[in-house]
Amino acid sequence: MILARHAESLLWAGRYLERAENTSRCLNYAANSITHLRTGEATAEGEMLVRTLGLQDELEAVGPLESQPQLIAFLLSDTDNPGSVVSAVVAVRENLRTVRDRIPIELWEEANGLFLRFPFLGHANAAAGGLHEVLLMVRRACLAISGILNEGMRRDEGHAFAVLGRMLERSIFTVGLLEASHTGSRGVMDATRMLRLTSSLQAYHRQHGNAPDFDSVVRYLLHAVDLPRSVLTCLDRAEECLTGLATTAVALDRPRRKAALLRARLELGEIEEAMVAAPVPTLQDFLTQFLELASDVHTGIVPPLAMATVRSQYIRPGAAPTGGAR
Amino acid sequence: MGEPSRQQASGLLDRYQPGGAFDEAFDADGAVRGPYRRIVERFRELDIDEVKRLENLVADEFRRQGITFTVYSEEEGTERIWPMDLFPRIIAAAEWDELSRGLSQRVAALNCFLADLYNGGGQAIADGVVPRWLVVSSQGFERNAMGIRVPHSAHCNIAGIDVVRAADGRYRVLEDNLRSPSGISYVIENRAAMAKACSWLFYDHPVEPTEQYGRMLRSTLESMAPDGRDSPHIVVLTPGIFNSAYFEHAFLARSMGVELVEGRDLVVDDHTVYSRTIEGLVKVDVIYRRIDDNFLDPVAFRPDSTLGVPGLLSALRAGTLTVCNALGNGVVDDKGVYPYVPELIRYYLDEEPIIDNVPTYMMWDPDQRADALARLGELVAKPVGESGGYGVLIGPHATEQELDEARATIEADPRNWIVQELVQLSTVPSLAGDRLEPRHLDLRPFVLTGERTQVFPGGLTRVAMRRGSLIVNSSQGGGSKDTWILAPEAS
Numbered sequence: 055m056i057l058a059r060h061a062e063s064l065l066w067a068g069r070y071l072e073r074a075e076n077t078s079r080c081l082n083y084a085a086n087s088i089t090h091l092r093t094g095e096a097t098a099e100g101e102m103l104v105r106t107l108g109l110q111d112e113l114e115a116v117g118p119l120e121s122q123p124q125l126i127a128f129l130l131s132d133t134d135n136p137g138s139v140v141s142a143v144v145a146v147r148e149n150l151r152t153v154r155d156r157i158p159i160e161l162w163e164e165a166n167g168l169f170l171r172f173p174f175l176g177h178a179n180a181a182a183g184g185l186h187e188v189l190l191m192v193r194r195a196c197l198a199i200s201g202i203l204n205e206g207m208r209r210d211e212g213h214a215f216a217v218l219g220r221m222l223e224r225s226i227f228t229v230g231l232l233e234a235s236h237t238g239s240r241g242v243m244d245a246t247r248m249l250r251l252t253s254s255l256q257a258y259h260r261q262h263g264n265a266p267d268f269d270s271v272v273r274y275l276l277h278a279v280d281l282p283r284s285v286l287t288c289l290d291r292a293e294e295c296l297t298g299l300a301t302t303a304v305a306l307d308r309p310r311r312k313a314a315l316l317r318a319r320l321e322l323g324e325i326e327e328a329m330v331a332a333p334v335p336t337l338q339d340f341l342t343q344f345l346e347l348a349s350d351v352h353t354g355i356v357p358p359l360a361m362a363t364v365r366s367q368y369i370r371p372g373a374a375p376t377g378g379a380r
Numbered sequence: 381m382g383e384p385s386r387q388q389a390s391g392l393l394d395r396y397q398p399g400g401a402f403d404e405a406f407d408a409d410g411a412v413r414g415p416y417r418r419i420v421e422r423f424r425e426l427d428i429d430e431v432k433r434l435e436n437l438v439a440d441e442f443r444r445q446g447i448t449f450t451v452y453s454e455e456e457g458t459e460r461i462w463p464m465d466l467f468p469r470i471i472a473a474a475e476w477d478e479l480s481r482g483l484s485q486r487v488a489a490l491n492c493f494l495a496d497l498y499n500g501g502g503q504a505i506a507d508g509v510v511p512r513w514l515v516v517s518s519q520g521f522e523r524n525a526m527g528i529r530v531p532h533s534a535h536c537n538i539a540g541i542d543v544v545r546a547a548d549g550r551y552r553v554l555e556d557n558l559r560s561p562s563g564i565s566y567v568i569e570n571r572a573a574m575a576k577a578c579s580w581l582f583y584d585h586p587v588e589p590t591e592q593y594g595r596m597l598r599s600t601l602e603s604m605a606p607d608g609r610d611s612p613h614i615v616v617l618t619p620g621i622f623n624s625a626y627f628e629h630a631f632l633a634r635s636m637g638v639e640l641v642e643g644r645d646l647v648v649d650d651h652t653v654y655s656r657t658i659e660g661l662v663k664v665d666v667i668y669r670r671i672d673d674n675f676l677d678p679v680a681f682r683p684d685s686t687l688g689v690p691g692l693l694s695a696l697r698a699g700t701l702t703v704c705n706a707l708g709n710g711v712v713d714d715k716g717v718y719p720y721v722p723e724l725i726r727y728y729l730d731e732e733p734i735i736d737n738v739p740t741y742m743m744w745d746p747d748q749r750a751d752a753l754a755r756l757g758e759l760v761a762k763p764v765g766e767s768g769g770y771g772v773l774i775g776p777h778a779t780e781q782e783l784d785e786a787r788a789t790i791e792a793d794p795r796n797w798i799v800q801e802l803v804q805l806s807t808v809p810s811l812a813g814d815r816l817e818p819r820h821l822d823l824r825p826f827v828l829t830g831e832r833t834q835v836f837p838g839g840l841t842r843v844a845m846r847r848g849s850l851i852v853n854s855s856q857g858g859g860s861k862d863t864w865i866l867a868p869e870a871s
Contacts, residue, residue, distance in 0.1 A: 057645050058656045151446070151621055155633035155640040159445070166446045211658065303658035355658055 055302075056211040060153045061355045064212050067149035067165075068219025074142035075196040076227045076251075077107060078189045081129050081139065083250055084122065085185055098238075100125040105234040106227070106251070109137045126185060139192055143168055146199075158206040161199060168195040211303075214295040215355075221292040222348045228252060228275055228285050229344060233337035235272075245271040252283045272329075276320060289317040296351075309350040316343055392423055392431065392816045393809065399818055401804040402549050404469060415470040415866055418584050420809075423467060428814045434466055435811070437577045447569050449624050449854055463859040464570050465810045466578065469821065469841040470585075473868040479543070479551055479825070480835035482734030485725060487539045487827045490558060490712050492728035494535035498525045498708055509727045510720045514744075517795060518717065519765050520559070520710020522673055524680055528696050528707060531604050532831055535706040538597070538668075539827040540564075540840075543735065545806035552738050552803065554822065556718060557767070558709040560670050563840035564826050565631035568593060570862040571838075586867040588837035594635025596828055596836060597668075601636070603830035604702045605665045612665035615641045615655060619671055619687045629670050643671075648691030651698035666702045667692075673707055715764040715798050716742070739801040743794035752799040753787050760800045761786050769853040776802065805850055808861070810843055820844045822852050823863065838863040 080103045087099070100119045104110060112128075112135045119125055132138045136145075147169040154162045171191060200220075207213045231251055238244045245266035249255040258266060258274055278284040296310035319325055328336040398406050405416040412420045439461055442448075447462045471479070496503050497515065505512045515521055540561025542554040571590045575582065598614070605612035618629035620642050633640035639655065646664065647654050654661035669676060675685040680693040695701040711717060719740045722733045741752040741759075752759060756775050763771040773786045790797045807818035825839035841861040842852035852858040 055657050055659055055662060057639055057641060058658055059642070059645050060639070061658050148621070151630075154446075155616075155630040159634075162446065163444050167444050170443060299658065306658065356656075 056156075056215070058356045060156060060212065061215045062352070063149040063152045064157075064215040065219040065351065065355070067146050067153075068216040068221075069223040070142045070145040070149065071196055071199055071216075072220045072223035072227070073137060074139055074146060074192060076223070077129055077137060077139050077142060078192045078196070079251055079253065080107060081126060081185070082189045082193075083247070084125055084129070085189070087247075087250075096122060102234050102238065103129070105237075106231045107137050108226070108230055109135065112137060130185070130188070139189075140172065143172055143192070153212065156212055158202055160206055161202045164195060164199050164202060168192065168199075171195075211299060214299050218292055218295040218299075218351065221288040221295070222344065222351070224283060225285050225288040225292070226341065226344050226348070228283055228288070229337060229341045232272055232275060233334060233341055235268075236333045236337060241268065242266060244268055248272075248275060254281055254283060257281055273326065276325065286317065286320055289313055289320065292347075293317055303354065305354040306351065307354075309347055309354055312343075312347050312350055316340075316347065391427060392811075393420065394815060396809060396816060397818070398807060400547065401818070401820065402545055402547050402806040403818055404545070404806050404808040404821075415472045419468065419470065419581065422581055423809070423816065431466060431811060434577045438464055438466070438573045441573050441576060442569070445569070447566070447627055449627070462566055462569070463845070463854065464573060465819075465843055465845075465859050465861050466574070467809045467811065467816060468574065468581070468862045468864045469808055469823070470864045470866060473866050476837065476865045478734065480837075482551070483539075483541050483543075483825055483827050483835050484833050485729060485731060485734050486541060486553065486556070486721065487536060487558075487829060488833060489721065489725040489728045490539070490556065491534055491536055491829060493712065493724050494558075494706070494709060495530065495533035496728075497711065498535070498706075499527065499530070499533070504724065504727055507727070509723050510717065514716055514795075515711060518711045518714040520673075520708070520712070520714045522708030522710070524693055525706065525708030529699055530706050531606065531608070531702060532829075534604065534829045534831075536709055536712075537600055537604060537704040537706075537829055539829070540824045541827065542822055542824050544738075544803055544822045546738075547804045547806075549806075550736070552736050553721070554738055554803070555715070555767070556712055556721070557824070558712050559672065559705060561824065561826065562625045562628055562670075563824055564593060564836070565628035566860060567826075567836075567838055567840050567863065568631070568635075570860060574862045585864060588865040588867055590836075590838055593826075593836055594632070594637075596834055597632065598636040598638070600828040600830035600834070601666050601668055601704055603832075604704055606699055606702055609665060613655075613663060614638045614666045614668065615646075615664055617641055617643070617646070617667050617669040617671055617689075619643075619675070623670075625670065632668070643686065643688045646689040646692075648689060648695055651691075651694045652700045653689065653692060653695045664701065666704060668704050673710060676703070676707070713767070715762055716744075716795065719798065738803050741799045743790050743797040743799060749790070749794055753790065756783050756787060756799065758802060760802050761790065762798050762800065764796050764798060769851050769856055772851075774802065774850060805844075805852070808843070810845070810859070810861070812845075812847065817847065819847070820850050820852065821861065837865040 084100065084103060097119055104113050113119065116128055128135055129138055131140045133140055135141060147165045150157060150162055150165045203213070203216055231248055235244050235248050245268045246255065248271050249258050249266060252275060254275065258271065262270060262274065274281065274284070276285050279286060281287060293310065293313040296306055296313055300307040300310045325336060325340055396406065405413055405420060407413055442461050448460055449462060493504055504510055505515060536558040538561060540557040540563060542557065543551050544554050545551050568590045601614050602612055614636065615638055616629055616633040618626060618640055620626065630640055641655055645656055647656060647661065649661070653664045653667070655664050671687050674681045676688045677690060677692040678685045678688055679690045696703060696707070719737065719742055722737055725731060725733045741748040743749045743752065759775045761773040773782065775783065805820035805822055807820055809816035810819035812819070821841055821843040823839045823841050826836045828834045828836065841863045842854065843859045843861055844850060844852045845857055845859045854860065
């Protein structure tokens with residue numbers, strides 16, 4: 055039994071933890087790869103990353119990307135950008151803070167420690183120097199938090215919600231990456247970028263050789279059953295979480311069925327088949343399905359409750375209650 | 381071999397001068413008191429660099445764990461790291477035994493008074509022990525609490541009684557806190573931090589453990605279930621993460637293994653309180669609330685409260701729920717009622733108080749008022765409804781203008797003021813710069829009452845960090861110390 059508010063906090067903690075890790079990886083890529091590109095290409099790469107992270111609207115509020123430092127500041131330390139690393143780190147801490155009575159102490163300490171170590175917190179502009187160290191620190195802390203989540207937390211509903219949050223966010227990121235990558239040239243560079251941004255390069259090389267082919271990488275990121283970041287793996291784990299939760303929380307049965315349906319469409323090749331004719335619209339539709347799944351989970355956590363009769367139940371001093379207590 | 385005197389000491393304790401107050405560690409001749417003999421030896425072996433290193437270790441530990449408190453007077457409510465001084469406060473077993481008997485006695489009498497007032501027809505008032513007008517004019521008196529049944533007549537389940545040791549070496553009660561006394565989590569975290577940073581200090585001190593508080597509290601709350609039902613559903617009700625004591629609320633819920641809820645997590649239906657879970661509504665039996673009466677139920681109390689639960693009072697009246705501490709305990713937190721507590725002990729328990737009050741003058745009594753205001757410069761004036769040291773005027777530290785203003789304020793509203801003799805709080809060695817100096821301190825022990833009464837061994841020792849200051853509240857720059865109750869064989 056878990057409070058609806060706690061379930062929501064843990065779900066969001068999981069989502070923001072994944073977001074912090076994803077954005078850090080994107081930033082690392084931006085810092086290492088974009089520097090070798092010409093100005094026009096660098097801008098296009100930066101825009102692709104923003105599209106992958108689903109931050110087009112947030113970027114529009116800031117203005118067009120004109121330099122690599124601007125991109126780094128936007129993704130690292132812009133507190134107005136909910137997708138920046140700083141925003142994600144703050145959100146992880148705040149969400150875990152509201153449930154610190156039910157999570158392992160070490161989990162809270164690691165999240166709080168990351169928050170306290172963040173040197174750019176509260177500053178509008180990130181200094182370019184030390185970026186690598188900061189990103190390394192974030193990724194290591196995210197891994198430590200994941201480790202505690204997996205090894206130190208009781209397998210209760212809270213754990214299921216945190217894992218569910220991560221899987222939802224990870225699926226959304228990977229499908230968003232595939233969709234954004236299809237707008238490019240679909241060459242070796244795009245294939246390699248997709249693998250780098252999902253930490254899958256080494257795994258792919260071992261399985262398919264070191265000359266990544268775009269379509270093969272897309273299939274790999276969608277279907278690989280042994281890859282933690284493939285969409286199928288994420289859906290499997292999300293469905294597993296929802297199946298356990300829905301046994302007692304009936305309102306979560308709807309998202310469970312939706313996750314099962316998405317998995318079936320993927321496993322039976324329906325997505326791939328549709329992508330042959332219209333890859334971008336298919337992936338956009340697939341992404342929409344994931345966003346709807348996330349929305350259904352939130353709706354399932356907080357079912358609407360009738361409150362209208364409360365005031366009429368007020369018992370005056372000395373008066374007997376009008377109805378027997380249950 | 382005799383105890384080493386302070387004149388023989390070197391390093392941190394070099395030039396330690398206790399001053400006029402009772403010093404916990406050194407007697408008037410400079411000899412180390414028994415319970416402190418070994419700890420003083422240990423600190424004499426340390427140099428300032430080592431102590432600073434240990435202090436940083438403790439501060440880092442608190443920072444990492446987010447053990448903080450909030451100071452509201454500062455901009456946007458600043459979160460501060462909990463301050464702890466490494467030199468512990470030590471209480472011998474025999475001394476603690478008497479102190480805990482005195483605390484149990486006081487809380488028992490106060491519980492009798494609250495039960496009498498809200499459920500027993502007010503016999504003490506009828507018998508003239510406490511004036512009716514004083515009770516009903518108290519801001520803490522709650523008419524809505526009348527007639528609400530309280531299991532075991534235990535209105536105060538968690539009490540924090542502030543005690544001080546005066547210059548004569550005797551403990552006195554300074555203040556009763558029977559609403560939502562805070563600080564216990566810091567007691568336990570202070571011990572944990574000390575054990576991590578200076579475990580070697582404990583080797584030759586058999587100190588009573590502190591980690592059992594969660595079990596004690598849970599068993600107390602379980603015994604408060606309505607109709608004595610088994611395995612009650614207990615929750616801790618917090619105002620939320622922005623409350624200054626949120627860390628403590630989360631700590632208590634975790635240490636008891638119960639949910640930490642906010643008002644929005646609860647709902648009342650058919651005079652029963654439920655928590656909103658993902659499985660639907662789950663009935664709640666006992667709420668350990670850390671929200672003041674006024675905010676508990678917007679239907680019955682402040683309508684603008686967003687912290688409470690609409691309809692909660694109806695569940696209390698229907699007897700489906702117990703709220704701990706009970707409604708209306710604020711009447712005995714009123715410092716206007718404090719002077720009557722010794723008489724309440726005699727009235728209800730037919731015993732003499734084991735721990736005295738600080739001599740107190742009631743400003744609504746014209747004779748006492750005239751005497752007290754004439755020598756206000758030697759005394760302490762306190763508003764009856766404040767806590768945390770706010771609004772207190774310490775006569776010897778006040779200017780003539782401040783004294784005149786206080787006299788006028790008291791004359792205009794005597795019901796809301798008491799004046800007390802100035803107690804030179806006892807001192808204990810505390811780190812100041814590069815050495816240990818005497819600093820004043822108090823003690824807040826915690827008394828738990830349900831089916832039975834238990835005194836938690838230890839308490840929150842708060843210490844003034846400035847020389848000569850008597851203000852120990854953390855919100856006003858005070859610090860804290862680990863409190864060691866020595867097991868009987870060691871005393």
